[in-house]
Amino acid sequence: MSDPATVRKAKGTVFVKPEVCKGCSYCIEFCPTDCLEFSREFNAKGYHYPVLGTPDDCTGCGLCGLYCPDFAIFGARFKDIEVARVTAAARQASLDNPTS
Amino acid sequence: MSEAIQDDQDLSGMPMMDNPVMPYLRQERIPHIWCPGCGIGTTVNCFTRAIEEAASDLDKLAIVSGIGCTGRVAGYLNLDSFHTTHGRAIPFATGLKLSNPELSVVVYSGDGDLFAIGGNHFMHAARRNMDLLVVCVNNFTYGMTGGQVAPTTPIGATQTTMPYGNFENPASLPFLADAAGATFVARWTVYHVRQLTRCFKEALGKKGFRFIEILAPCPTLFLRRNRLGDGVDMVRTYKEKSVLRNGADTKEVGLGLTGEIVVGTFVDRERPTWLESMNDHFGKVFGDRYSRYGG
Numbered sequence: 065m066s067d068p069a070t071v072r073k074a075k076g077t078v079f080v081k082p083e084v085c086k087g088c089s090y091c092i093e094f095c096p097t098d099c100l101e102f103s104r105e106f107n108a109k110g111y112h113y114p115v116l117g118t119p120d121d122c123t124g125c126g127l128c129g130l131y132c133p134d135f136a137i138f139g140a141r142f143k144d145i146e147v148a149r150v151t152a153a154a155r156q157a158s159l160d161n162p163t164s
Numbered sequence: 165m166s167e168a169i170q171d172d173q174d175l176s177g178m179p180m181m182d183n184p185v186m187p188y189l190r191q192e193r194i195p196h197i198w199c200p201g202c203g204i205g206t207t208v209n210c211f212t213r214a215i216e217e218a219a220s221d222l223d224k225l226a227i228v229s230g231i232g233c234t235g236r237v238a239g240y241l242n243l244d245s246f247h248t249t250h251g252r253a254i255p256f257a258t259g260l261k262l263s264n265p266e267l268s269v270v271v272y273s274g275d276g277d278l279f280a281i282g283g284n285h286f287m288h289a290a291r292r293n294m295d296l297l298v299v300c301v302n303n304f305t306y307g308m309t310g311g312q313v314a315p316t317t318p319i320g321a322t323q324t325t326m327p328y329g330n331f332e333n334p335a336s337l338p339f340l341a342d343a344a345g346a347t348f349v350a351r352w353t354v355y356h357v358r359q360l361t362r363c364f365k366e367a368l369g370k371k372g373f374r375f376i377e378i379l380a381p382c383p384t385l386f387l388r389r390n391r392l393g394d395g396v397d398m399v400r401t402y403k404e405k406s407v408l409r410n411g412a413d414t415k416e417v418g419l420g421l422t423g424e425i426v427v428g429t430f431v432d433r434e435r436p437t438w439l440e441s442m443n444d445h446f447g448k449v450f451g452d453r454y455s456r457y458g459g
């Protein structure tokens with residue numbers, strides 16, 4: 065194992081819809097691990113939107129999504145993302161192959 | 165990680181998930197009209213998380229709003245929603261509840277709507293212990309109509325109708341709710357997203373007239389006019405100035421333009437609801453000839 069003090073592994077990530085962000089910075093300000101920052105790009109409305117500056121620090125706690133007044137960002141844990149993926153795949157499979 | 169990858173949100177093969185608030189919104193109405201940094205949207209996240217966690221039966225949950233920026237919440241939520249006239253959300257909700265007692269009815273509106281034009285309805289619904297959850301997003305002003313003075317505007321705050329600063333004594337909403345007989349009274353701010361979510365969930369599980377006040381920034385009218393910064397500056401102020409005092413005497417939770425903000429659950433008590441009182445009363449008066457209405 066590498067030195068745990070230098071290697072940190074992200075436990076989650078964020079999903080951003082840059083086009084609906086209004087740049088209020090709630091998500092950046094109140095992220096408990098301070099891992100978000102503003103993009104250098106502007107969206108179509110002229111706002112900078114959040115991006116993961118230090119992705120390894122994201123825990124997927126979901127607080128950014130609770131704060132975002134514009135529903136433009138949310139965070140999730142990798143394990144929950146995996147559950148969602150498996151559930152969606154199973155649903156798709158049962159639609160493709162109706163057995164009964 | 166490279167800038168390009170971050171900006172494109174290329175999550176390398178990860179499935180795109182939907183924002184947990186989305187199933188509860190009328191998608192065709194999103195994006196909403198609220199200003200950048202307006203706190204109302206944050207309260208909507210907390211409310212929808214609470215109904216999800218409480219596993220509320222969405223067919224038995226109705227939401228009623230009056231008019232105002234906050235009043236638009238009913239229109240955005242994909243529940244049985246009613247956008248009523250200004251100030252009349254509570255009487256409308258009362259009718260809804262009494263005609264269909266199975267429903268869980270939530271009123272979601274602004275401080276102007278609920279306490280200026282609608283103040284009398286608030287007082288009487290609390291006094292009668294009407295079984296409603298009333299949620300007030302308090303931004304200390306009339307947002308929708310351009311920043312007029314509201315019954316909640318703190319002394320000293322400048323508003324379009326108080327250009328030299330407000331000199332009227334503001335109403336303390338938890339004190340009013342408590343005095344009128346509400347069974348549950350709490351206050352949070354949009355900084356307290358987790359606590360607010362829990363509070364919604366708790367209040368949804370209770371009976372009687374329940375009141376939650378949520379302090380939220382109106383950057384466009386209240387903050388700008390009072391040089392209080394942006395929405396995020398105000399939320400930071402909420403974080404710094406809030407003190408948790410569950411069970412606080414509601415006489416002592418009034419708000420000023422600056423100064424501490426007492427948050428928490430102030431009142432949690434039981435009283436028979438209006439329907440229970442009516443049933444008990446008519447049961448005594450008419451005996452077996454009376455069949456209870458609505459449980």
Ligand SMILES: Cc1ncc(C[n+]2csc(CCOP(=O)(O)OP(=O)(O)O)c2C)c(N)n1
Nearest residue numbers: 231232233234250274275276277306307308
């Ligand atoms: C009978 C009537 N009077 C006045 C108005 C104008 N009006 C619309 S919203 C509003 C006040 C909104 O303030 P508040 O309830 O605090 O909501 P906010 O917009 O701040 O969320 C007023 C006076 C109206 N629509 N109808």
Ligand code: SF4
Nearest residue numbers: 095123125126128139
């Ligand atoms: S999910 Fe949590 S840790 Fe990750 S960016 Fe959002 S607030 Fe920060």
Ligand code: SF4
Nearest residue numbers: 085086088089091132
């Ligand atoms: S909280 Fe939402 S609207 Fe505000 S900056 Fe973050 S993503 Fe954009």
Ligand code: SF4
Nearest residue numbers: 198199202233307382
């Ligand atoms: S005017 Fe104020 S309350 Fe209305 S949407 Fe804008 S910031 Fe929010």
